[in-house]
Structures are given as C-alpha cells and as structure tokens.
Amino acid sequence: MPVRNMRRLVGLACVLTLAAPATASAITAEVARACEAAVAKAFPSRQIGNPAAGSVKGTAKDQREYFKKCVGNDGKVEDAPAEASKNKPAK
Numbered sequence: 001m002p003v004r005n006m007r008r009l010v011g012l013a014c015v016l017t018l019a020a021p022a023t024a025s026a027i028t029a030e031v032a033r034a035c036e037a038a039v040a041k042a043f044p045s046r047q048i049g050n051p052a053a054g055s056v057k058g059t060a061k062d063q064r065e066y067f068k069k070c071v072g073n074d075g076k077v078e079d080a081p082a083e084a085s086k087n088k089p090a091k
Contacts, residue, residue: 027071034075039067044075 032040047053055063070077 031071031075035067035070035077036076038070038075039063042066 043055043058043066045053046056058066066077
C-alpha cells in the first residue's frame with residue numbers, strides 16, 4: 001500500500017513539473033548592449049575605461065536598478081537616474 005501511494009505521488013509530481021509554464025525569458029544581446037551603454041552614460045566611472053574605479057554618482061545598487069528598468073523597457077530609458085541614493089541623506 002505505501003509503495004502504491006509513493007508511485008502516485010511521484011507520478012503527480014512529474015505531471016505537475018511538466019505542466020508548469022516557463023515564465024522566464026532571456027533578454028536579447030541588443031537589449032543588453034543598449035542597457036549597458038545607458039548605464040555607462042548615466043553613471044560615468046571616475047577613471048575613463050576603468051569600471052573598477054567606481055562611479056562618479058550613484059551606487060552599485062542604483063546601477064543595478066537602472067539596468068533592470070532599462071531591460072524591462074526593452075532597452076529604452078526615458079528619464080535620468082536618481083541623483084542621490086535612497087540610503088544617503090539629501091543635501
């Protein structure tokens with residue numbers, strides 16, 4: 001009797017796994033390039049050509065959010081990034 005229930009449980013798990021829709025979609029290379037260029041333009045680095053030097057404005061979190069917003073809009077960003085991070089006090 002327990003083996004029978006186990007078989008049913010495994011079978012049900014397999015059916016549910018196969019029936020689940022795949023909702024994740026990959027971004028295209030063109031969108032990624034456009035968004036990377038937009039991030040580089042919106043958050044210029046302290047030393048030209050050296051992204052490890054840090055950014056003149058904004059934090060890494062700000063850059064990630066900007067990139068996600070750009071990808072969500074298919075590579076089109078209308079507005080400029082926030083001047084100050086949400087974590088920092090306003091001047």
